[in-house]
Amino acid sequence: MPINEQTLESFLSGNLSVLDEIIGTDASELKNILNSATISGMQTSEILNQVSVASSASGQRAILNTRLNTYSRVATNTMMKDAPADTKYVYVGPIDDRTRDECLDYASAGPLTEAQIIESGWAASLVDGGGINCRHKWEIASDEGIKLFEGKQAQQVIQNKQGNINLLSMAGKHSRLKDATKWAETNVAKKVDFSKTDVGVANLINKQLKELQSKGIVIDEILPTRKSKELFSVSAKYLTIGGTETSIVQSIKFKYGINNAGNKKRLNDSIRRLNEKGIIKNGTVESIMTHEYGHILDYINPIDTLTSPSNALNKLLSDKFKLNKLEILTKQSQISGTYILTNAEEQFAEMYRLWKENKLIEEFEFVGDFFNSLRGS
Numbered sequence: 134m135p136i137n138e139q140t141l142e143s144f145l146s147g148n149l150s151v152l153d154e155i156i157g158t159d160a161s162e163l164k165n166i167l168n169s170a171t172i173s174g175m176q177t178s179e180i181l182n183q184v185s186v187a188s189s190a191s192g193q194r195a196i197l198n199t200r201l202n203t204y205s206r207v208a209t210n211t212m213m214k215d216a217p218a219d220t221k222y223v224y225v226g227p228i229d230d231r232t233r234d235e236c237l238d239y240a241s242a243g244p245l246t247e248a249q250i251i252e253s254g255w256a257a258s259l260v261d262g263g264g265i266n267c268r269h270k271w272e273i274a275s276d277e278g279i280k281l282f283e284g285k286q287a288q289q290v291i292q293n294k295q296g297n298i299n300l301l302s303m304a305g306k307h308s309r310l311k312d313a314t315k316w317a318e319t320n321v322a323k324k325v326d327f328s329k330t331d332v333g334v335a336n337l338i339n340k341q342l343k344e345l346q347s348k349g350i351v352i353d354e355i356l357p358t359r360k361s362k363e364l365f366s367v368s369a370k371y372l373t374i375g376g377t378e379t380s381i382v383q384s385i386k387f388k389y390g391i392n393n394a395g396n397k398k399r400l401n402d403s404i405r406r407l408n409e410k411g412i413i414k415n416g417t418v419e420s421i422m423t424h425e426y427g428h429i430l431d432y433i434n435p436i437d438t439l440t441s442p443s444n445a446l447n448k449l450l451s452d453k454f455k456l457n458k459l460e461i462l463t464k465q466s467q468i469s470g471t472y473i474l475t476n477a478e479e480q481f482a483e484m485y486r487l488w489k490e491n492k493l494i495e496e497f498e499f500v501g502d503f504f505n506s507l508r509g510s
């Protein structure tokens with residue numbers, strides 16, 4: 134069914150009061166423009182341009198455009214039903230920085246048949262375009278239709294957006310989980326699964342791991358874990374030669390606990406509980422992140438095949454303080470929380486964190502030189 138004057142007339146008479154409300158005195162002018170044209174799907178777009186000029190306030194235009202665009206899409210969609218199955222369509226309309234991602238995807242896809250549009254999971258776009266205020270629609274890929282088609286431009290905008298998403302300075306600033314994931318995959322880890330948390334937590338992880346990128350370090354995986362007590366953890370897989378475990382690290386994984394860091398609210402609640410229990414005193418999300426980063430440094434800096442930095446630091450403390458070691462560590466824990474007493478690895482990660490936060494007690498200040506000597510610190 135082609136869009137003819139009759140169908141347009143019925144649309145207008147049904148909506149004239151709405152149009153009056155929207156554009157006031159311009160309503161009759163609009164009616165004239167629409168009526169004077171020999172209406173086809175194609176020319177409707179041109180009419181819309183005239184309408185945009187005719188009406189004054191941009192907000193009014195947006196509402197009017199949405200209504201007319203939807204009408205225009207429905208009309209084209211009706212024509213699709215009667216057109217041969219191999220008829221191709223292109224997604225037309227202005228392409229710029231404001232164009233939403235869905236519309237960019239449709240436009241960059243090039244000419245498609247109705248079946249291909251539906252197979253791509255884009256059936257809704259046939260009627261709604263990209264949603265409210267959408268300035269786009271599928272149009273027959275005729276000579277006329279192709280003139281309005283900006284597929285190449287859409288591909289370019291997508292490419293620019295991707296570039297920006299992956300800029301190092303974008304770490305911790307993404308608004309979509311998809312983009313935060315892409316950033317992490319591009320800059321800090323080989324494989325990334327943020328699907329069990331929200332963009333707030335993903336941003337915190339990215340912001341911390343950004344440091345790795347500047348040191349040329351890539352970890353293997355960021356992934357969720359269901360271990361009920363885990364907030365975040367870093368684990369390493371060691372290479373085993375002839376049954377002996379050496380310190381040659383094969384892979385490093387950064388995990389977030391979905392029970393405790395499944396979203397930013399849960400994370401903040403978990404950190405509050407750690408503070409209440411005195412496990413970390415005045416601990417913040419940054420403290421936790423710096424601690425985890427400490428674990429990564431422990432794994433990527435083998436002292437020799439049997440010694441990790443956490444072993445080496447533990448020995449350093451034992452040699453220096455001998456029997457007083459526990460007493461001095463306890464003194465530190467009164468300021469920074471009890472987690473430092475857990476084991477050599479946690480002692481290392483906590484001391485690294487405290488060094489970064491300038492919270493090491495006087496007796497431990499000398500370990501700054503030790504941390505400074507580590508790659509990535």
Ligand SMILES: [Zn+2]
Pocket residue numbers: 424425428478479482
């Ligand atoms: Zn730890």
